[in-house]
Amino acid sequence: MQLETYISDLLYRYECVTVPEFGAFLTQKTSATINEATHAFYPPKKTISFNEQIRQNDGLLAHYIADVEKIPFEEAANQVINRVKSLKSILTQGETISFDNIGALKLNEEGNMLFEPSYHLNYLTDAFGLSQFVSPEVTREIYKEEVEQIEKVIPLTVTPEKRKSRPYFKYAAVALLALTIGGFAASNYYVNQVETHNQLAQEEATQQLETKIQEATFVIENPLPAITFNVTKQTGNYHIVAGAFRVEENCDKKISQLKAEGFKARKIGANKYGLHQVAYSSHNDRLEALKALRDIKKSHNKDAWLLVKNLNN
Template sequence: MQVAAYISDLLYRHECVVIPNFGAFISRRVPAQYFESTHTLYPPKKGLSFNEQIKQNDGLLVNYISTVEKLPYEDAMQEIRNYVRFLDHEMDEKGEITIHKVGRFTRTAENALSFTPMYLVNYLPEAFGLSMQETYAIDRTAVPVEKPTPQPVASISKMEPAPSKTNEPVEKPVRQLETPASRSAAWVRAAAAVAILVAGSYAGLYSYQTQQFNDAVAVEEMANEQLKSKIQEASFFISTPLPSVTMEVAPIVKNYHVVAGAFRDPANADKKVTQLKALGYDAERIGVNKYGLHNVAYASFAERNDAINELYRIRKQGNDGAWLLSGSLKK
């Protein structure tokens, strides 16, 4: 029987799994870790440890084996005893034993069990599918960029004339180098030309928009004058007035009452109403019940939810004797 597989299954769902008469595996949550020395990121996991002092059977492993293998409880317990004897025998013979997917056991100089967990197995369900990630450092050293040195540009001021048919010497034009001052003057002239064009365009656009606005105002004034003349010419006469309409609105029926008390004597009921009104309640006598008692309400409502909310509020103020009455009473 693969008892090690059942131990591994339980470690996914429980924080403590006891092998009776051997020891207990205890798990705890370990957050994600980053090791700067190796640039490695590890996901969160369940860290395993072993406590040799916890040997008492808690029934978890036995019941699980009994359910999965469909064995009686005593037979499952016997399987665990056989497995523990196997572990002890291997430790005595080889000095170490490995439980698959759980960890490795060895003996210390004091003959105590030393446990090394299996780091490649992650028993944290939330981290399923996550694995170790290796990162790489980014070299952020700035690389200097060399700026090119501007070179002077030669320009030809005039075209060379065609050679003369005569033998007279022809004077050749001299090439002039373009200087920073000449380039600056050229830019100034170009900018001035652009500014003149923009100013002219803006002036034309402003003139056009102004004309459009004046035209719209004139049209609106003309329409207003025509409307006034039409109103002055018209006259309204109502020869037969409309008959008045009388509508009957059904009164709001408040059949939900937060009752403060019931009194045999009407005078006591009226006294209670006066006291509640002095405290700010919309109190009133709501009628006589079948026992002949006069009921006094803190307030009455048309909606049940409003009455329930008021009842809760009144009880929170210490009036535990308040209760809800539905329906109407005879006056």
């Protein structure tokens, strides 16, 4: 199983992709940079790191594999376990593991994992279509030398008296400034055109990536009576999903059931398949959401999973 392919897919949408009993690949957004020596401009991107201390299974990777390969969740989880055993065996033999477009892993003398990230792929969808470029150096000194040569040829504009009475160079400076502003305006127009093109391309890429996101569906054979509670409206982009229902009435009954059990359940809208989604709770903090997800999977529902989405609360 090409585990790195599934990890790579998930890194576009998630900040943490955990490989159970192996470690977690983390992403962090970095701003655009400039190399002053080479005059190279680099777009913003996601930098990748690896933490072997994060090994708790959150179900994200196995759910995604099960959804893509159309296999049961348990079978996907077993495939991940077998692949991890193989990876550990390779590392203990002193070899290096290379994950395409992610990075390379190996063990140091103390037995700890060393990670060298790959820079071939930018996982920041906001920077889709952007690439590095080199800008020519601005040669202001050359223009200064040209002005000095003109002063030698036309001495009337060199003397202090003439400069005070006939500010030719003041007019020349104004004309040069006007030309520069015109150049900046044309440059901004070009940049705006490029940004528009990149935005359209980004939206198309995001739409294609959406087709690979997992769904969890629950069936309630004996729905409970509907109960209404007045609660404080939740906010946050991290949602712990309890299930998705084609019939909205079952969705409401599931919410009532979870609230009766003490959860801050609510609807989080329909997904692309038209299924009404129910969340145990929503959180502003990612680490807080992951902790709550682990507790729910351990004590209530092992198939719960984390959805990262802005609901415009």
